[in-house]
Amino acid sequence: MKLGEILRSLFPAGYHLGAEGKLIAGRGSLPGGGRIHLLGVAEGTFLGVEEALWLARRVLEIGPARDATPILLMVNSGSQRMSRRDELLGLNEYLAHLAKALILAELAGHGSIGLLYGHSAAGAFIATGLAASALVALPGATPTVMDLPSMARVTKLSVDFLREKAATTPIFAPGLDNLAQAGAVLEIWDSGKPLDRQLASCLGKLPAADVRDRLGQERGGRPRAATIAARVAKSAF
Numbered sequence: 001m002k003l004g005e006i007l008r009s010l011f012p013a014g015y016h017l018g019a020e021g022k023l024i025a026g027r028g029s030l031p032g033g034g035r036i037h038l039l040g041v042a043e044g045t046f047l048g049v050e051e052a053l054w055l056a057r058r059v060l061e062i063g064p065a066r067d068a069t070p071i072l073l074m075v076n077s078g079s080q081r082m083s084r085r086d087e088l089l090g091l092n093e094y095l096a097h098l099a100k101a102l103i104l105a106e107l108a109g110h111g112s113i114g115l116l117y118g119h120s121a122a123g124a125f126i127a128t129g130l131a132a133s134a135l136v137a138l139p140g141a142t143p144t145v146m147d148l149p150s151m152a153r154v155t156k157l158s159v160d161f162l163r164e165k166a167a168t169t170p171i172f173a174p175g176l177d178n179l180a181q182a183g184a185v186l187e188i189w190d191s192g193k194p195l196d197r198q199l200a201s202c203l204g205k206l207p208a209a210d211v212r213d214r215l216g217q218e219r220g221g222r223p224r225a226a227t228i229a230a231r232v233a234k235s236a237f
Contacts, residue, residue: 001138001191003042003074006117009195010072023051024074025058030203031196037062037110040074040128047124048081052094055128059101068109070203073102075129076118095123099131106133111206113199116141116176116185122150133206134186136198137176143185144174170221183216183225 003024007015010028017026017038022045026038039058045051062071080091102112114129116137121144129135129143137143148166152159166173170181179185186207189198213229216222 001117003076003117006074006115006138006195007038010199012194012196021045023054028072031200035069036199036203037069037071038074039071040115041077041120041124042074044076044078044119046078046081047095047127048083048086049089049091049094051081052091052098052127056094056098056101059098059105062110063101063105063108066109068111070206071102071105071110071112071132072199073112073114073128073132075114075116075120075125077120077124077128079120079122080124080127092123095127099127102131111203113202113206116143118142120144122146130184134202135184136187136189136202137180137185138189138191139176140191141176142174143176143179145179147174171216178221181216181219181221183212183214183219183222186215 007017007028013029013031015026015028015038017024022041022043024038024040024042028036028038030036039055041047041051041055059071062069080086080095106112112132114132114135116129116135119142120129125143125145146154148159148162151157151162155162162172170178176185176188180188187202189195213222213226217224217226
């Protein structure tokens with residue numbers, strides 16, 4: 001689905017969207033009344049220093065308003081921009097700043113949903129969709145935290161070995177189904193049904209705490225993470 005189609009299905013009562021290049025910001029009207037903030041990345045844009053700052057600034061503008069208006073973060077991006085300039089400027093810190101801004105907004109009462117409707121990868125994916133309170137996706141979305149050739153370079157393991165592991169271990173593997181099984185994706189929405197109802201349902205059950213380890217355990221993608229996290233939390237207090 002194209003961005004315009006998605007927004008019309010999400011907000012039949014209307015929405016307002018501004019744009020700066022391929023970054024978006026605006027508001028949508030919810031079916032039962034109320035509004036939701038719209039932010040996001042469109043058209044496979046790669047996130048560099050300027051893009052991360054632009055999005056973080058808008059999240060920080062939302063935070064001080066203690067009205068609990070939620071945030072919908074539309075995600076269709078490339079990875080972080082792998083240019084020498086951005087790397088020398090410390091792009092990792094700018095992406096971390098964006099992720100922390102989303103967490104700060106959540107602590108101020110603005111729960112957020114990342115809606116992955118296209119591609120996203122690496123640091124750009126972590127700082128947007130994975131930093132939201134919950135991540136949902138439309139069928140056909142193609143998320144990748146790290147592709148196998150990149151993983152091979154980092155781990156010094158062969159691509160063939162990693163491909164073999166990815167076939168049976170979702171945490172190794174890119175792709176929507178694998179991320180859902182690992183618990184990173186809360187729901188995969190049905191693009192054949194009205195999205196406004198699915199959005200309302202998701203807003204009504206936003207988790208009060210991070211439940212991705214538990215979801216990963218229930219779905220068989222991360223069988224031990226929740227147990228280990230609970231043991232660490234217990235020993236820390």
